[in-house]
Each structure stands twice: as C-alpha cells, then as structure tokens.
Amino acid sequence: MSIGQTFLGLLEATPRHGYDIKRRYDEHFGHSRPVAYGQVYATLSRLLRGGLVEVEAVEPGEGPDRKRYAITEAGVADVAQWLARPEQPEPYLQSILYTKVVLALLTGREAAELLDVQRAEHLRLMRELTRRKRGGDLAEQLICDHALFHLEADLRWLELTTARLDDLAARVRA
Amino acid sequence: MSAPLLVAEGLHRSFGETAALVDAALRIDEGEVVAVLGSSGSGKSTLLHCLAGIVRPDRGRVVFDGQDLVTMSDARRSALRREAFGFVFQFGQLVPELTCLENVALPLRLARVPRREAEQRAGQWLERLEVTDVAGKRPGEVSGGQGQRVAVARALVTRPRVIFADEPTGALDSLNGERVMRLLTEAARDSGAAVVLVTHEARVAAYSDREIVVRDGRTRNLEVAA
Numbered sequence: 084m085s086i087g088q089t090f091l092g093l094l095e096a097t098p099r100h101g102y103d104i105k106r107r108y109d110e111h112f113g114h115s116r117p118v119a120y121g122q123v124y125a126t127l128s129r130l131l132r133g134g135l136v137e138v139e140a141v142e143p144g145e146g147p148d149r150k151r152y153a154i155t156e157a158g159v160a161d162v163a164q165w166l167a168r169p170e171q172p173e174p175y176l177q178s179i180l181y182t183k184v185v186l187a188l189l190t191g192r193e194a195a196e197l198l199d200v201q202r203a204e205h206l207r208l209m210r211e212l213t214r215r216k217r218g219g220d221l222a223e224q225l226i227c228d229h230a231l232f233h234l235e236a237d238l239r240w241l242e243l244t245t246a247r248l249d250d251l252a253a254r255v256r257a
Numbered sequence: 258m259s260a261p262l263l264v265a266e267g268l269h270r271s272f273g274e275t276a277a278l279v280d281a282a283l284r285i286d287e288g289e290v291v292a293v294l295g296s297s298g299s300g301k302s303t304l305l306h307c308l309a310g311i312v313r314p315d316r317g318r319v320v321f322d323g324q325d326l327v328t329m330s331d332a333r334r335s336a337l338r339r340e341a342f343g344f345v346f347q348f349g350q351l352v353p354e355l356t357c358l359e360n361v362a363l364p365l366r367l368a369r370v371p372r373r374e375a376e377q378r379a380g381q382w383l384e385r386l387e388v389t390d391v392a393g394k395r396p397g398e399v400s401g402g403q404g405q406r407v408a409v410a411r412a413l414v415t416r417p418r419v420i421f422a423d424e425p426t427g428a429l430d431s432l433n434g435e436r437v438m439r440l441l442t443e444a445a446r447d448s449g450a451a452v453v454l455v456t457h458e459a460r461v462a463a464y465s466d467r468e469i470v471v472r473d474g475r476t477r478n479l480e481v482a483a
C-alpha cells in the first residue's frame with residue numbers, strides 16, 4: 084500500500100498531528116498491521132521534503148507531536164493522480180509457487196504434494212478470514228472478502244496446475 | 258476419543274469402464290463440517306452418494322453410528338436415510354405443487370407427525386433460515402437463494418445427524434451462496450448435525466472445519482499440513 088498517498092488522503096479532510104494520522108490510518112487500514120510511529124514520522128518528513136505537506140502549526144514543548152501537518156496544493160494533486168491511476172495488476176504473484184513446482188519436477192520430487200500442501204494452507208487462511216468476516220462489521224467484511232477472492236484465484240491456479248502437472252513435467256524434463 | 262459418526266473405508270465403485278471411486282476413505286465426527294473438494298468428475302458426488310446409502314459401493318464399508326450401510330437391508334437403509342440424514346442438492350429438490358412451508362413440513366409428515374405440529378416446526382426452521390416471507394409461496398415463485406434456504410430448512414427439520422450437501426450453492430451468485438452457507442453451517446452447528454459438503458468452490462469450502470480432496474476417485478486427507 085502506498086502509505087504516503089494514504090496519509091495525504093487523510094490530511095486532505097483536515098490538518099492533523101502525527102498521532103492522529105496514525106490513529107485514523109490504523110482504524111481504516113491497519114486491521115492486520117498497524118503502522119509504526121517511526122514510519123509515521125519518516126513518511127511525514129518525506130512528504131514535507133517533497134512539498135506535499137507543510138507544517139501548519141507548532142505547539143510549544145518537546146517531541147515530534149508538536150507539529151500539525153496540512154496538505155499542500157501539490158499534495159492534493161498527488162492524491163488525485165494516485166486515485167485516478169489504475170493499479171498494476173500483479174500477474175506474477177504465483178511466480179514463487181511456479182518456481183517451486185518446476186524445481187520439484189526437475190528434481191524428481193512430488194510436485195502434486197507441494198500443490199496439495201499449498202492448497203491446504205490457502206484454505207486454512209480462508210477459513211480464518213471467513214470466521215473473522217462473520218463476526219466483523221461491514222468494513223471488516225469487505226477487507227476479508229477482498230483477501231478471500233484473491234486466495235480463491237490462487238487456489239484456482241493451484242487446481243489448474245495440478246491438472247496439468249503431467250504435461251508440465253514432460254515439458255520441463257524434455 | 259469417541260467413535261466417529263460416519264466412517265468409510267476401501268470404497269470402490271465403477272460405472273462400466275469408469276472407476277468413479279478407488280479405495281476412497283473418510284471419517285466424520287459428530288457435528289463436524291467437512292468439505293469434499295475435487296475437480297469435475299473426480300468422484301465427489303459418488304462418494305457422497307455412497308456415504309448416504311444412495312449408491313452401493315462395489316467394495317468397502319460405510320459405517321454410520323456403528324451400523325454398516327452396505328450390508329443392511331434396503332428397508333432399513335431407507336429408514337435410516339429418512340431419520341438420520343438430511344439432503345441439500347444444487348436444485349430441483351422441492352416439490353413444486355406444495356408451498357415452501359408444506360415442503361419443509363413434508364419430512365415430518367412422512368414420519369407421521371400431525372399436520373399442525375409439523376407445520377409449526379417447519380415455520381420455526383423457515384424463520385431460522387430467514388425465509389419466513391416465502392412460507393405460503395410455491396418453489397416456482399421464489400428466488401434461487403430463497404429456494405436453497407427452504408431446502409436447508411427441509412433438510413434440518415427432522416434434526417438429522419448428518420446433512421449431505423452436494424453443491425448447495427452451485428446455482429447461486431456469491432452473495433447468496435455465502436448467505437446459504439452461513440445459515441446452513443450455523444444451523445447445523447446449533448443442532449449438532451455433521452455436514453458433508455461437496456463443492457468445488459474454495460470460498461464455500463472455507464465454511465467447513467476441514468477438507469477432504471478427491472482426485473481420480475481417490476481421497477486425500479491433508480490434515481497433516483494443518
């Protein structure tokens with residue numbers, strides 16, 4: 084996830100302190116992985132250097148949280164551009180698995196076994212997400228569904244590869 | 258550990274030249290939801306039919322609650338199916354001439370439960386499956402998702418020990434499919450019924466407790482990987 088643009092988006096509504104950005108971020112996007120404070124301030128200083136945010140106010144005292152950040156016009160343009168640009172689909176997500184399958188075939192190991200174990204692992208995670216979804220609010224459900232659809236796509240690839248293993252074996256060993 | 262509810266061992270079944278099951282095995286404990294996965298033609302439905310006493314295997318044993326389904330008399334097996342098993346299929350299982358409420362009450366009526374009581378219990382299951390509104394409609398007048406939820410209510414109304422579901426969401430879109438799965442598994446868990454769920458959809462299988470994979474008629478059990 085592009086954390087810089089996400090921060091800019093959070094700042095577009097209203098200027099915020101670093102801790103407030105972190106809180107908002109974690110609330111909306113940090114379900115499985117809250118952002119660390121270190122990363123918050125590193126990101127903010129990067130945005131500052133790029134002229135995408137500015138320090139709107141500095142309160143007296145010590146520490147980084149004295150600063151309140153506001154988005155600049157360049158920052159707004161950057162968010163707009165980012166939102167408008169489609170994400171690169173990741174067609175090669177399976178490359179590690181593909182590599183493993185080919186290596187297994189090349190070395191005479193059980194490639195089908197490897198695929199079965201992977202399938203079980205995918206399903207295990209899908210069960211967990213399905214359970215989480217049941218107990219969750221709408222945001223949680225949508226996040227889980229996104230992950231579930233992706234895992235499902237992986238699983239379909241695993242099925243297809245399993246079905247074509249003999250052909251693949253003949254090819255890589257030729 | 259208690260004895261498993263349903264055990265199948267060394268199942269073989271051929272249709273002419275086609276070996277649909279080859280040394281298939283499976284065990285299901287009380288109240289467990291088990292997904293049966295595998296590609297088209299791998300033998301999933303044949304396995305389910307053997308487990309449910311609908312198809313007789315050429316060889317092997319199917320033991321339900323200590324009784325061998327393969328060797329018992331046809332009459333005994335039919336009675337067992339009626340009393341202890343519930344079924345949900347992809348479609349075409351509701352009687353078109355009856356209302357949804359009457360459809361759900363039917364298994365109870367066949368078990369000689371008086372009409373009033375049967376329909377009252379059927380009504381409770383319709384409520385549980387969130388389809389009270391279609392009680393008075395005929396199956397032809399309800400949506401696919403509603404029809405499947407009625408079918409689930411009908412499968413559960415006799416409080417079976419095992420629900421056999423073969424692609425219960427196969428004809429539904431994913432939102433309706435998930436709703437059926439959520440209600441099916443929750444209702445089964447509440448009433449302590451085990452579920453054998455045949456599906457080729459991973460998102461449907463994710464409602465199970467564990468999976469069995471069938472490939473070319475052979476079962477593969479991957480619990481070790483967990």
Ligand SMILES: Nc1ncnc2c1ncn2[C@@H]1O[C@H](COP(=O)(O)OP(=O)(O)OP(=O)(O)O)[C@@H](O)[C@H]1O
Nearest residue numbers: 272275276277295296297298299300301302303304
């Ligand atoms: N009654 C039958 N007569 C002849 N062949 C059959 C019969 N039932 C199943 N078969 C064959 O046995 C094999 C296994 O069929 P089965 O219906 O169990 O597969 P499946 O895994 O349920 O497939 P699908 O996902 O398409 O429903 C197939 O090759 C099928 O053609």
Ligand SMILES: [Mg+2]
Nearest residue numbers: 301302303423
């Ligand atoms: Mg089938």
